[in-house]
Amino acid sequence: MRKEASFNTSLVCKNRMNAIKDSMEILSGKWKFHILGTLMQGGKMRFMDLLREIDGIAAKMLSKELQDMEINHLIKRTVLDTKPVTVEYEVTEYGKTIEPIIDEIAKWGIEYRKSLYQK
Incomplete structure (x- = not known):
């Protein structure tokens, strides 16, 4: 037994x-949480909007990370029939399930920073 x-x-x-x-x-990776957090706060965003919002990320890296997250069903890419073509990104319903985890990581990080500066 x-x-x-x-x-x-x-x-x-x-x-x-x-x-x-x-x-x-x-x-x-360094950027996935940044991208998810930005999209969760900003809603649908275009590539260049994301590039401007996420300080320090290169366009090539943003493109790669967006592709990876789309493959894993965390974000949705929508191509709009405009001239020129417009592409929007947003967090999927499944991707939104990670929001409480991101919130907890942020809380932990805030507390960690406090503990460092109090010593």
């Missing part, structure tokens, strides 16, 4: 670690 409980615990731990690994792969 004890051996069975150990196996279940190990399996649960392995599943949890795999889920964390998958999440980190999807969200890794």
Whole structure:
């Protein structure tokens, strides 16, 4: 019986670690949280608007990160039939599910900064 409980615990731990690994792969990098946060605050935005809002990101990197996030269903890319063609980006409903996590990370970061400056 004890051996069975150990196996279940190990399996649960392995599943949890795999889920964390998958999440980190999807969200890794310096810019994804910046892009998601900007789109969550600003709603639909064009490429150049994002480029202006996210300080320090290069156009090539923004393009790559937007493509990665679109593939992973975090953002939606809409091409509008205008002249010239207009492309808008927005967070998907699925992408919005990460908002509470971003909020918690921000809270943690604020507290961390406070602890550094109080010493």
